[in-house]
Amino acid sequence: MSRNYSPDQVLADRLMQDDTVAFEELYRRYWHSLFSYSYNKLHNVDDARKIVRTIFIDLWEGRKSIPATFSLSNHLYTQVRTAVVKALEEKLLAISAEESCTDEILEEFTATALQKAKEPQVKKYEPIRHSEIRRQQTIYNTDKEQAGIYMHVKWLFQALNNKIYS
Amino acid sequence: MKTQILHKRLERYLRGEATPAESRQIQAWLSCTTEDRELTAEERSRLEIEILSEIQAHTAYPLFYPQKQKPWWQKIAALF
Numbered sequence: 001m002s003r004n005y006s007p008d009q010v011l012a013d014r015l016m017q018d019d020t021v022a023f024e025e026l027y028r029r030y031w032h033s034l035f036s037y038s039y040n041k042l043h044n045v046d047d048a049r050k051i052v053r054t055i056f057i058d059l060w061e062g063r064k065s066i067p068a069t070f071s072l073s074n075h076l077y078t079q080v081r082t083a084v085v086k087a088l089e090e091k092l093l094a095i096s097a098e099e100s101c102t103d104e105i106l107e108e109f110t111a112t113a114l115q116k117a118k119e120p121q122v123k124k125y126e127p128i129r130h131s132e133i134r135r136q137q138t139i140y141n142t143d144k145e146q147a148g149i150y151m152h153v154k155w156l157f158q159a160l161n162n163k164i165y166s
Numbered sequence: 167m168k169t170q171i172l173h174k175r176l177e178r179y180l181r182g183e184a185t186p187a188e189s190r191q192i193q194a195w196l197s198c199t200t201e202d203r204e205l206t207a208e209e210r211s212r213l214e215i216e217i218l219s220e221i222q223a224h225t226a227y228p229l230f231y232p233q234k235q236k237p238w239w240q241k242i243a244a245l246f
Contacts, residue, residue: 018231027218032210035217040203041196049213053220060225081196085176092173109172114194 008072015063023063026072027056034080041084043104047091051083 006014006025014022031052038048055076088105107113178184179192205213222228236244 020227020231020233023227024218027221028214031214031217035213036204037199039205040199043203045213049217052217053224056217056221057224060221060227082180084196085180085192089173089176089180092169092176095169106169106172108198109191109195114191114198119200 009070012066012070012072015059016066018063023056023060026059030073030076031056034076037080038084038087041105042087042091047087051080051087055079055083 006022008026008029011022011026015026034055035048035052038051039045042048058079059076175184175188175192179189184192
């Protein structure tokens with residue numbers, strides 16, 4: 001990932017001009033969320049991997065027909081949902097004879113399991129580590145020191161300026 | 167739920183012929199993100215590279231659109 005953050009819209013515009021750097025930046029930005037969503041739904045690394053690969057291949061191949069009001073996150077979200085349903089449908093077709101393989105997934109379709117979808121998401125509480133607090137304090141102190149140096153230099157230049165023109 | 171019943175429901179959903187109740191059930195399943203199976207950091211970085219190389223092999227974009235080498239001053243500037 002580059003140090004300079006570019007918004008999705010800028011990267012999508014660059015993608016339309018065959019910019020491979022922009023494409024890889026988008027890939028690095030979104031692949032993991034798409035992968036973990038598919039993986040959590042299908043419980044299979046290979047299926048999730050195939051979905052991510054197909055979505056990004058389609059994005060590259062359809063780059064010339066990206067509409068002006070294109071929301072990349074919405075597009076990827078829709079794509080991954082459809083791909084997950086398709087993959088599950090294919091999976092069920094392939095193993096319709098032996099039902100045990102998809103027991104875990106089938107359980108997720110029960111009414112009690114689906115109730116969870118209606119529950120509000122509770123953000124996991126992660127205690128802040130001491131190292132992180134120290135790091136933030138260091139940044140703050142460094143910023144303060146730099147601001148002090150900047151003020152001194154500015155004052156020096158103003159003093160010199162006054163001396164020269166007076 | 168039986169595999170065959172679910173399969174038929176999914177098929178109908180993909181064709182856009184599912185009943186509202188079936189659509190709601192599938193959409194609720196798609197929206198349910200309470201599970202959290204995480205990969206290890208090594209697996210994650212390995213997969214990131216592997217999937218990208220598969221995409222590159224399929225589309226062959228590095229051949230058709232090779233990345234331009236940045237001038238040396240831009241490489242140095244990127245370090246700061």
